Amino acid sequence: xxxxxxxxxxxxxxxxxxxxxxxxxxxxxxxxxxxxxxxxxxxxxxxxxxxxxxxxxxxxxxxxxxxxxxxxxxxxxxxxxxxxxxxxxxxxxxxxxxxxxxxxxxxxxxxxxxxxxxxxxxxxxxxxxxxxxxxxxxxxxxxxxxxxxxxxxxxxxxxxxxxxxxxxxxxxxxxxxxxxxxxxxxxxxxxxxxxxxxxxxxxxxxxxxxxxxxxxxxxxxxxxxxxxxxxxxxxxxxxxxxxxxxxxxxxxxxxxxxxxxxxxxxxxxxxxxxxxxxxxxxxxxxxxxxxxxxxxxxxxxxxxxxxx
Ligand SMILES: [Zn+2]
Numbered sequence: 140x141x142x143x144x145x146x147x148x149x150x151x152x153x154x155x156x157x158x159x160x161x162x163x164x165x166x167x168x169x170x171x172x173x174x175x176x177x178x179x180x181x182x183x184x185x186x187x188x189x190x191x192x193x194x195x196x197x198x199x200x201x202x203x204x205x206x207x208x209x210x211x212x213x214x215x216x217x218x219x220x221x222x223x224x225x226x227x228x229x230x231x232x233x234x235x236x237x238x239x240x241x242x243x244x245x246x247x248x249x250x251x252x253x254x255x256x257x258x259x260x261x262x263x264x265x266x267x268x269x270x271x272x273x274x275x276x277x278x279x280x281x282x283x284x285x286x287x288x289x290x291x292x293x294x295x296x297x298x299x300x301x302x303x304x305x306x307x308x309x310x311x312x313x314x315x316x317x318x319x320x321x322x323x324x325x326x327x328x329x330x331x332x333x334x335x336x337x338x339x340x341x342x343x344x345x346x347x348x349x350x351x352x353x354x355x356x357x358x359x360x361x362x363x364x365x366x367x368x369x370x371x372x373x374x375x376x377x378x379x380x381x382x383x384x385x386x387x388x389x390x391x392x393x394x395x396x397x398x399x400x401x402x403x404x405x406x407x408x409x410x411x412x413x414x415x416x417x418x419x420x421x422x423x424x425x426x427x428x429x430x431x432x433x434x435x436x437x438x439x440x441x442x443x444x445x446x447x
Contacts (some may be wrong), residue, residue, distance in 0.1 A: 141226045146183055155183045161359050162186040164248040166238045166264060167215040169193070170202040170341055171278055171348035172254020173221075177204055178352040179252075180229060184359065187222060188244050190234040191215045202341040249289045251275040252355050254348075258304070262407075265300035268292070269411045274358055275300070278351040279308075284343030285379040289351045290399070291358060291372055298372070298401045299408035301362065306399045307373070307413040307438060343378045350394075352375060352433045371398035375438075397438050 165176040165186055168191040174187060191214045199214075200206055209217040215233045222229045228367055234241050238260060244249065251273050253264055261277060268275040272294045280287040288307065345372050354374070358367040374396050375381075377389040389395055401408065 141228070143183065146181075149343045150183065150365055154360065154365050157363050158183040158359060159185040161250065162188065162248045163250050163252060163355070164188040164245055165218075165252045165254055166190045167254030167260070168218045168258070169199070170344045170429070171257065171280065171351065173204040173214065173218045174345055174348040175252050175254060175352040175355065176218050177225065178349065179257075180225050182352075182356055184356075185226065185228060187219075188234065188248055189215045190236070190238050190241060190244065192210040192235060192237045202339070202344060207325060215315065234347065238405050239263050245271055245273060248273065250281075250355065252351065253277040254351075258308070259302055261304070266407060269294050269299055269408060276351055276355045277303075278347050279337065280344050281348050282337050283337030284337070284379045286375065286377045286383075287344075287347030288373060288375045289347060289354055290374075291354055291369075293372075295408065295412055296398050299405060299411075301407040302397050302402035302405045303373070305402055305405070305443070323369065323385075323407045323414065342405065346378060346392075348374055350376060352357060363411055369396070373397050373399050398440075 143155065150158070161184060163179060163186070165172050165179075165187060168176060168189060171253075172191070174186060180187070191216050195203065195205055195209050195212055195214050195217050197210050200210065203214075204221060205214070205217045209220075213233075213235045213442070215235045219233045221233045222231060232244065234244055238255070245267055249413055251264065251268055253261060253275055255261060264275065267273075274294065275292045276289065277292065277300055278287060278289045278304065290300075290303055290307075292298065292303065298306070354369070357367055357369065374394050375383045376394045377387075378393055381389050383389045383395045384397075403409075
């Protein structure tokens with residue numbers, strides 16, 4: 140039995156019971172997603188759907204929550220074991236494959252953590268989550284780990300991931316799931332000979348992943364006294380001095396919150412919403428009327444993402 144005393148005294152039994160009832164999908168169990176899954180398990184999340192198609196490779200070990208002992212095993216099995224080693228009562232569905240082939244597993248979850256690197260997979264997940272009215276938390280780590288961002292996408296309340304990416308990602312955004320799928324590993328070469336995954340330290344990845352886990356936890360705590368109001372839908376973290384807001388240098392180890400508005404002409408959430416509201420006029424669809432918040436700050440577009 141896991142001794143939850145130190146967590147229970149902070150959150151209280153009712154909140155822990157609430158967390159234990161939630162099912163969280165973690166899609167992508169690389170350097171970031173693997174960390175998020177284990178961190179959530181250590182706060183009391185008990186039900187997981189883990190999805191990853193990759194094998195733990197020797198070059199992953201310097202940037203992964205698992206180590207040499209698990210090289211050669213599917214990351215989904217490795218991370219599943221790491222969760223069970225913390226909490227033997229965890230209920231884990233492990234999918235060793237691409238999420239694109241297994242969207243049905245999202246039908247039974249309460250929330251989605253997006254740990255994939257490929258923008259193509261993020262766009263596919265965006266549509267799958269919108270269709271199921273699932274809140275999803277996305278994270279991106281910038282080139283050489285110099286910073287990163289975490290955004291929470293509430294279906295039809297504010298931007299979808301496609302809206303968000305069109306505002307914050309420069310040049311590398313493709314709405315087609317097929318042509319942005321460069322899911323190469325750290326250290327491998329692209330066809331043009333450049334490094335597909337940037338060099339970077341796990342501690343810089345984990346700065347972003349830890350925020351992704353905290354933001355996810357906060358969403359899971361909805362309806363409990365432990366839930367905090369967050370200032371905006373996006374937090375951008377600096378590991379190096381970063382010009383996140385124009386004309387202002389954000390110092391290392393600090394962050395800026397920015398609210399990214401829905402793109403009123405977004406075909407992804409616009410079309411899906413129309414389709415859904417024709418089928419049934421849901422409360423969510425009505426609430427989406429407020430989707431156009433004003434983006435008062437000018438955000439420096441990073442557009443550079445780490446592939447892991
Ligand atoms: Zn959209």
